[in-house]
Amino acid sequence: MRKKELLRQKRESFIEENGVICLDNVSKSYSTGAPALNGVSLSIGRGEFVFIVGDSGSGKSTLIKLLLRELTATSGSVYVMGNDLARLRHKQIPKFRRNLGVVFQDFRLLNDRNVYENVAFAQRIIETPGKEIRRNVPSILATVGLAGKYKAKTKQLSGGEQQRVALARALVNNPSILLADEPTGNLDPKNSWDIMKLLEEINEGGTTVVVVTHNREIVNAMQKRVITMKKGVIVSDEEEGGYIDED
Amino acid sequence: MKIRTLFYTIRQGFANIFRNKWFSLASIATISACLFLFGLLYAIMANLHNIVMTVEEGVSVTVFFEEGTTDLRMEEIGQMIGSRVEVSEVNFISDDEAWATFGPDYFGEDYAEGFPENPLEGWDSYEVFLSDVSLQDALVTWLQSIPEVREVYYSELTANTLSGMNMLIAYVSMGIIIILLAVSIFLISNTVAIGISVRKEEINIMKYIGATDFFVRAPFVLEGVLIGLMGAAIPLGLIYSLYNYALTYLIERFTELSSFLNFLSIEEIFAFLTPVSLIVGVGIGFLGSISTVRKHLHV
Numbered sequence: 001m002r003k004k005e006l007l008r009q010k011r012e013s014f015i016e017e018n019g020v021i022c023l024d025n026v027s028k029s030y031s032t033g034a035p036a037l038n039g040v041s042l043s044i045g046r047g048e049f050v051f052i053v054g055d056s057g058s059g060k061s062t063l064i065k066l067l068l069r070e071l072t073a074t075s076g077s078v079y080v081m082g083n084d085l086a087r088l089r090h091k092q093i094p095k096f097r098r099n100l101g102v103v104f105q106d107f108r109l110l111n112d113r114n115v116y117e118n119v120a121f122a123q124r125i126i127e128t129p130g131k132e133i134r135r136n137v138p139s140i141l142a143t144v145g146l147a148g149k150y151k152a153k154t155k156q157l158s159g160g161e162q163q164r165v166a167l168a169r170a171l172v173n174n175p176s177i178l179l180a181d182e183p184t185g186n187l188d189p190k191n192s193w194d195i196m197k198l199l200e201e202i203n204e205g206g207t208t209v210v211v212v213t214h215n216r217e218i219v220n221a222m223q224k225r226v227i228t229m230k231k232g233v234i235v236s237d238e239e240e241g242g243y244i245d246e247d
Numbered sequence: 248m249k250i251r252t253l254f255y256t257i258r259q260g261f262a263n264i265f266r267n268k269w270f271s272l273a274s275i276a277t278i279s280a281c282l283f284l285f286g287l288l289y290a291i292m293a294n295l296h297n298i299v300m301t302v303e304e305g306v307s308v309t310v311f312f313e314e315g316t317t318d319l320r321m322e323e324i325g326q327m328i329g330s331r332v333e334v335s336e337v338n339f340i341s342d343d344e345a346w347a348t349f350g351p352d353y354f355g356e357d358y359a360e361g362f363p364e365n366p367l368e369g370w371d372s373y374e375v376f377l378s379d380v381s382l383q384d385a386l387v388t389w390l391q392s393i394p395e396v397r398e399v400y401y402s403e404l405t406a407n408t409l410s411g412m413n414m415l416i417a418y419v420s421m422g423i424i425i426i427l428l429a430v431s432i433f434l435i436s437n438t439v440a441i442g443i444s445v446r447k448e449e450i451n452i453m454k455y456i457g458a459t460d461f462f463v464r465a466p467f468v469l470e471g472v473l474i475g476l477m478g479a480a481i482p483l484g485l486i487y488s489l490y491n492y493a494l495t496y497l498i499e500r501f502t503e504l505s506s507f508l509n510f511l512s513i514e515e516i517f518a519f520l521t522p523v524s525l526i527v528g529v530g531i532g533f534l535g536s537i538s539t540v541r542k543h544l545h546v
Binding site: 090091097109122124129130173 | 248249251252255266267448449451452453454455456457458459460462545546
């Protein structure tokens with residue numbers, strides 16, 4: 001018990017010093033082609049809202065995969081919530097991922113289940129008692145504006161609604177970090193703005209939000225920290241930044 | 248793991264079957280078709296083998312003795328014959344018993360009238376039944392080497408034909424059963440693998456959310472086992488009914504052949520078929536789902 005407490009304290013002090021996400025000179029190479037990431041270093045503090053922008057092939061997706069521990073870095077270190085991801089064993093990955101909420105461009109919902117079950121699933125994984133699930137799921141569905149649609153099958157929902165379900169699922173376990181990979185990529189402008197407003201509200205509640213996006217209008221309008229990537233390296237990192245054109 | 252998680256994964260295993268009803272139906276149909284074909288062929292081959300074995304059991308060698316061989320010596324020789332591996336049964340037939348059987352067959356009920364004395368006197372014999380008809384030659388050679396043996400009656404043709412048939416049936420049935428089993432295993436494991444692979448996305452989503460390997464795998468494995476169980480139970484039920492019907496029909500239709508048409512009972516057939524079908528169905532459902540899910544777990 002004491003060892004666990006010491007470890008927790010050690011992690012907390014690491015986070016205070018280096019942020020909830022910390023990459024130190026990280027490179028990632030695949031078997032063919034140029035490295036997807038080349039000497040990337042960055043730090044994201046607790047409660048920040050960060051956009052990661054860049055064109056296709058800039059390394060954004062690789063970065064998200066590294067943060068999810070779907071991939072491991074070829075060199076350098078990746079720390080998320082004070083965990084050195086290279087030292088994480090396969091068995092420890094599920095518990096680590098429960099610190100993160102993830103939202104994808106293509107929603108990735110369980111289409112054979114209804115809205116309620118999709119959100120409840122995230123709670124069942126962490127073995128939340130049924131009573132709490134019945135209380136938490138309607139509450140989070142109300143937060144994302146889907147209180148009346150909990151019985152609907154996901155395929156019956158619009159793109160915007162499906163993304164809200166994905167958001168509810170990502171948030172129901174109160175993650176410390178929310179990773180959103182092109183969350184507005186499949187949505188019309190109105191729904192895109194609705195989702196971004198929701199993300200902003202979530203961030204105001206203390207959750208660190210990292211959004212990978214191509215949406216120039218949103219990035220420029222929201223005036224948040226913007227990290228721009230190009231060919232596997234960070235070319236700019238600005239507080240209240242904007243979308244930098246390729247040219 | 249908490250008990251509610253265990254119950255949840257069990258519920259999900261059952262629910263998956265209904266959620267993916269077309270995959271479930273296709274898998275059950277594939278497993279059923281394979282195991283039905285396998286069971287049917289096994290029942291036919293096992294019966295053919297049994298019929299030939301029954302005929303074989305009726306093949307005997309008759310041993311006659313030189314005149315003057317004492318009863319004691321004949322008894323000794325009888326014991327020696329009985330202890331041979333080629334022999335399943337040996338019966339002593341005295342000359343009087345032989346005449347009592349032979350006489351009426353050839354001369355009718357009044358056979359004794361023209362023969363005041365037993366014409367077979369001195370023709371005491373042993374009727375020797377073989378444990379394996381292919382060993383007849385070895386037994387005959389040995390019998391002929393005994394000085395007190397006057398004559399050994401046997402049919403080389405019958406023994407060779409039966410022995411050849413038995414070998415043929417054994418090889419053909421073994422070949423067919425092995426091929427069918429291999430095809431069944433291949434088809435069933437592929438059906439299970441394809442069914443899970445199309446749900447790769449579902450596994451990925453679960454893993455991204457933070458599900459443990461057990462939490463992801465358990466419902467799939469249970470689903471595989473249940474599908475395998477149903478796929479094995481359906482053909483077993485069908486074969487049971489069909490076999491009972493065919494047995495009744497054949498016994499009624501061919502009563503005159505009942506002495507050598509000796510069919511295996513349903514219990515004898517199912518003593519082999521039930522475990523093999525269940526092992527193939529449930530085993531492949533279990534192993535197939537475990538190995539296929541494992542491929543998609545490294546996300």
